[in-house]
Amino acid sequence: MFDFDPLLVDDERRDGEIPGISRETTIDDTRLFDAYSQAVVDVVDLVGPSVVRVETAADPAAKRRGGTGSGVVISPDGLVLTNSHVVQGASSVRLALADARTVNARVMGNDPHTDLALLRIVDDVSLPAARLGDSKGLKRGQLVVAIGNPLGFESTVTAGVVSALGRSLRAQTGRLIDDVIQTDAALNPGNSGGPLVSSRGEVIGINTAVIAGAQGICFAVASNTASHVVSEIVRHGRVPRAFIGVSGQTVVLPRRLAVALGLAQARGVALDAVEAGGPAAHAGLQTGNIVIALDGQPVTGADDLVRLLSGARIGIETVLTVIAGAALRRVTVMPVERTRERET
Structure with missing residues (x-):
């Protein structure tokens, strides 16, 4: 002992x-x-x-x-x-x-x-x-x-x-x-x-x-x-801002998923709400989708999405690149002008 x-x-x-x-x-x-x-x-x-x-x-x-x-x-x-x-x-x-x-x-x-x-x-x-x-x-x-x-x-x-x-x-x-x-x-x-x-x-x-x-x-x-x-x-x-009817937050992309999809960026914007009847909903976007680009420009944070949805995009077809599940999708959205009653 x-x-x-x-x-x-x-x-x-x-x-x-x-x-x-x-x-x-x-x-x-x-x-x-x-x-x-x-x-x-x-x-x-x-x-x-x-x-x-x-x-x-x-x-x-x-x-x-x-x-x-x-x-x-x-x-x-x-x-x-x-x-x-x-x-x-x-x-x-x-x-x-x-x-x-x-x-x-x-x-x-x-x-x-x-x-x-x-x-x-x-x-x-x-x-x-x-x-x-x-x-x-x-x-x-x-x-x-x-x-x-x-x-x-x-x-x-x-x-x-x-x-x-x-x-x-x-x-x-x-x-x-x-x-x-x-x-x-x-x-x-x-x-x-x-x-x-x-x-x-x-x-x-x-x-x-x-x-x-x-x-x-x-x-x-x-x-x-x-x-x-x-x-x-x-x-x-x-x-001036364009409105597509979503809200989201910055997320880190799982490394395995980013590698599998050939992505160089480490972050995107996960959609936590899609307004019913809004442009994003009409285009087929859903909660959980992760936005990684807007018209080919990287979206690595919620501030990027806010900045890129400027007044210049109102009424102009805009292509969002999103991760849906484990696949990349390109979704065409028609932004409208945001009014006081609209959120995003």
């Missing part, structure tokens, strides 16, 4: 004489904590000066209450991203800067379908700008930092992780916003419109919603969606 002496084992472990047991048996928690803290501090130092408080005035005639939210400067000449529900249909707003100055801004474009709005500062100022990152490269568990003005407490910082990707969130118009980021970085009323920032100091989302009564379930519109909305508003003053 083997005599087990815990004191002897402890002594041998310290001497490094037990095979398979490392001499480093503990983690330097202080060092790890300092690294985490420094990452958050660096992000705040870099992006914090670009975060503003957005103030809207009450308009009794329009039955609009005044309110406050957050925004982030994305270009030195004064373009500011915020939420559509923050501006509440106003044509002009007032911004409080991180350095305590206040400036005026006009609403360049408002896209309630994605709950995003683009502002232009009209005063002659030059501001530090944050950089929009690529939200497609995000991974669950990744560190993120939220900066904003929750409940009027200016320049508040919270940190957390990316809890989930590819969520869908219903906008106030009734349309589903696809490719939404879920995070546990604490958000409260007033955070809306502020940036969700990666550890690299890039804005990878615009904070938009929380689930009332829940803890740590918060949402941000992905930066790739925001980039598309910004470019369309700058070009057209609005976001």
